[in-house]
Amino acid sequence: MLWRQFAMEWRLYSRDRVAMFWTMAFPVILLLGFGTIFRDSGGPKLAVVRVATLAPGARDAALDQALVDLQLKVVALSRTEAEARWARGETAAQLEPEGEGYRLRLNSYLMAQAGATAGLVNQAWLVAQARLSGAPEPRRIPIQVESPGRKRSANYASFLLPGLLGLNLVSMGLFSVGMVNVSYREKGKFRRLAVTPLPKWIFLLGQVLHRLTVTVVQAAILLLVGYLVFGIANQGSFLNLALIMALGTGCFMAFGFALSGFAETSEGYAAISNLVFFPLMMLSGVYFTLDSAPAWLQHLVAGMPLAPFLKALRAVFNDGASLAGHGLGLGIVAAWGLAAFLLAVKRFRWA
Amino acid sequence: MTESALRLRGLRKTFPKVVAVAGVDLDVARGEVFGLLGPNGAGKTTTLEVIEGLTEADSGEIEILGLTWARNGREIRSRIGVQLQSTSLFNKITPREALDLYGSYYPRRRGTEELLALVQLEEKADAYHITLSGGQQQRLALAMALVNDPELVFLDEPTTGLDPQARRGLWDVVRRMKAEGRTVVLTTHYMDEAEALCDRLAIMDHGKVIATGTPASLIADLALPSIVELTFEGTAPDPAAFEAALGLRVEPRMDLWEIPTPDPKTLLPRLLEAAEAAAVPFQQVHIRRATLEDVFLHRTGRSLRE
Numbered sequence: 077m078l079w080r081q082f083a084m085e086w087r088l089y090s091r092d093r094v095a096m097f098w099t100m101a102f103p104v105i106l107l108l109g110f111g112t113i114f115r116d117s118g119g120p121k122l123a124v125v126r127v128a129t130l131a132p133g134a135r136d137a138a139l140d141q142a143l144v145d146l147q148l149k150v151v152a153l154s155r156t157e158a159e160a161r162w163a164r165g166e167t168a169a170q171l172e173p174e175g176e177g178y179r180l181r182l183n184s185y186l187m188a189q190a191g192a193t194a195g196l197v198n199q200a201w202l203v204a205q206a207r208l209s210g211a212p213e214p215r216r217i218p219i220q221v222e223s224p225g226r227k228r229s230a231n232y233a234s235f236l237l238p239g240l241l242g243l244n245l246v247s248m249g250l251f252s253v254g255m256v257n258v259s260y261r262e263k264g265k266f267r268r269l270a271v272t273p274l275p276k277w278i279f280l281l282g283q284v285l286h287r288l289t290v291t292v293v294q295a296a297i298l299l300l301v302g303y304l305v306f307g308i309a310n311q312g313s314f315l316n317l318a319l320i321m322a323l324g325t326g327c328f329m330a331f332g333f334a335l336s337g338f339a340e341t342s343e344g345y346a347a348i349s350n351l352v353f354f355p356l357m358m359l360s361g362v363y364f365t366l367d368s369a370p371a372w373l374q375h376l377v378a379g380m381p382l383a384p385f386l387k388a389l390r391a392v393f394n395d396g397a398s399l400a401g402h403g404l405g406l407g408i409v410a411a412w413g414l415a416a417f418l419l420a421v422k423r424f425r426w427a
Numbered sequence: 428m429t430e431s432a433l434r435l436r437g438l439r440k441t442f443p444k445v446v447a448v449a450g451v452d453l454d455v456a457r458g459e460v461f462g463l464l465g466p467n468g469a470g471k472t473t474t475l476e477v478i479e480g481l482t483e484a485d486s487g488e489i490e491i492l493g494l495t496w497a498r499n500g501r502e503i504r505s506r507i508g509v510q511l512q513s514t515s516l517f518n519k520i521t522p523r524e525a526l527d528l529y530g531s532y533y534p535r536r537r538g539t540e541e542l543l544a545l546v547q548l549e550e551k552a553d554a555y556h557i558t559l560s561g562g563q564q565q566r567l568a569l570a571m572a573l574v575n576d577p578e579l580v581f582l583d584e585p586t587t588g589l590d591p592q593a594r595r596g597l598w599d600v601v602r603r604m605k606a607e608g609r610t611v612v613l614t615t616h617y618m619d620e621a622e623a624l625c626d627r628l629a630i631m632d633h634g635k636v637i638a639t640g641t642p643a644s645l646i647a648d649l650a651l652p653s654i655v656e657l658t659f660e661g662t663a664p665d666p667a668a669f670e671a672a673l674g675l676r677v678e679p680r681m682d683l684w685e686i687p688t689p690d691p692k693t694l695l696p697r698l699l700e701a702a703e704a705a706a707v708p709f710q711q712v713h714i715r716r717a718t719l720e721d722v723f724l725h726r727t728g729r730s731l732r733e
């Protein structure tokens with residue numbers, strides 16, 4: 077019965093060519109787009125805006141050279157151009173002449189970049205002074221950018237790919253699957269099923285399995301494009317990758333189904349899913365760390381499914397890690413998935 | 428095996444602003460074709476959906492084939508067949524696939540080919556549901572109601588949207604079901620259909636059953652088995668004066684007067700005389716047997732379909 081349900085889902089799905097094409101193509105397009113933009117950089121480079129000195133001297137030349145030596149991208153602009161750029165909010169750090177010396181302006185909205193840039197600018201200043209005075213150059217502490225798994229990330233696209241795989245799952249589960257479910261119920265497409273002996277859990281499990289396989293195909297296409305275009309290869313075992321993906325799909329699809337049980341209309345669902353999506357994203361530790369957050373919040377966040385899922389995915393894909401260190405995290409994902417599925421079965425209404 | 432196919436006691440269902448079903452008692456025997464007759468909003472669909480387990484009743488007892496929802500939900504679902512008032516399926520499923528799929532949910536099932544033939548959909552067996560005409564979709568819904576070889580079948584307005592030929596076809600299907608020993612509960616707005624198909628009927632209005640019986644007994648209970656009609660060109664005039672002259676009740680309808688009578692033979696000469704005397708500009712005279720329409724009219728003062 078489950079098999080039939082699953083097979084029919086696929087058959088009907090494959091008839092909607094447009095929807096199927098975009099589901100498969102969307103993550104690929106994102107990968108191609110972002111991957112190409114950041115192709116050669118090992119990640120976005122730190123940049124400093126350098127406001128031109130009216131009568132540049134030897135000191136200015138030495139500083140500029142030192143900035144370049146320290147791998148900073150120097151954007152040289154006149155004062156008016158620099159001010160305009162600053163006003164648009166595009167500048168993270170701006171180095172400008174002031175009196176006898178210099179001043180560094182940092183953009184409070186872009187502190188992460190600005191802070192790192194400030195450190196490098198100050199180092200460059202020390203180097204430049206040493207060079208001018210003929211003193212030996214101060215010894216710098218070498219910097220190396222690495223992922224926690226100790227493998228050097230080859231390029232930005234290879235960092236991007238697992239993120240795309242993961243976020244695509246979350247958005248499919250929370251937005252597409254749940255929304256389709258609510259709108260079908262709204263249109264009364266499940267009413268006829270309600271008078272048959274088909275158990276709800278089989279119907280739902282059939283849908284989850286269908287989506288799971290859709291994701292497998294989607295992931296396979298994405299991996300293939302990543303490999304062919306950017307030469308990104310999975311560093312870990314494919315079995316581990318598949319396991320994590322399956323767990324994540326199951327979890328976030330079940331999330332979507334569970335949420336759809338709480339909405340009466342598609343509009344209502346849009347609101348509810350955003351209500352869940354944003355905290356899930358914001359508190360996942362993907363955008364900012366929560367080191368300074370209150371302890372209770374940190375405990376809460378540690379128990380959320382998105383962060384451990386993405387972490388395990390990156391560890392396997394980028395660093396070739398085994399699943400050994402990720403048992404707890406994946407356990408959390410599985411627990412959420414199971415709880416969401418049970419809730420989905422309980423809340424599911426045919427009409 | 429119990430004798431009763433369906434037994435309702437004190438069934439009530441209230442929506443936020445309407446009492447849709449206001450205390451319904453019904454008994455349907457096995458092998459019977461039972462009709463629910465009533466105007467729009469009478470509560471027919473709600474009654475059926477409560478019985479089918481789609482809507483939960485506020486109160487009342489439901490016994491289906493001797494089973495109850497509380498204890499035997501799955502078994503009830505396996506043994507009843509349902510045609511909803513409107514059946515919405517996935518746009519791109521074909522009739523053949525729909526019958527195969529829905530059939531797979533049941534322990535017992537009838538063959539897809541046989542069902543397609545029964546509702547004459549062989550030609551459209553592989554067309555997407557969304558491309559079927561309204562009547563074809565309706566016929567598919569009927570076939571789906573029979574997919575599990577059900578003992579008890581609920582049909583909600585099965586002939587609405589069918590052309591006259593398909594309508595006759597459905598009558599044949601229902602008669603065949605009866606011959607096969609199934610119990611059928613159907614709703615309709617059509618008097619002729621109810622008279623032609625149903626062994627017994629319940630007439631519903633405002634959520635209540637206002638009369639039950641065989642079509643013949645319901646009409647006989649009127650004690651006015653015939654209606655004489657005078658038809659006019661255009662709108663019928665006010666009958667007050669004529670009514671007084673005749674000494675009988677005259678009911679004006681759009682373009683005719685109706686005069687119910689137990690004895691048309693003696694009435695007719697008197698009537699024509701009075702009409703002549705009062706110079707009533709009528710066109711034609713008809714005498715007809717009273718119908719269920721008249722039963723409804725008589726009980727509620729309103730017409731079944733307006």
Ligand SMILES: Nc1ncnc2c1ncn2[C@@H]1O[C@H](COP(=O)(O)OP(=O)(O)OP(=O)(O)O)[C@@H](O)[C@H]1O
Pocket residue numbers: 442443445446447465466467468469470471472473474512
């Ligand atoms: N879901 C609902 N929410 C609110 N009111 C409803 C709902 N379903 C039905 N009703 C109301 O209940 C009453 C009975 O409706 P029902 O559909 O049972 O009538 P019906 O006899 O089947 O009419 P029809 O001949 O038009 O199909 C109507 O007044 C209707 O407006």
Ligand SMILES: [Mg+2]
Pocket residue numbers: 471472473512583
């Ligand atoms: Mg109805």
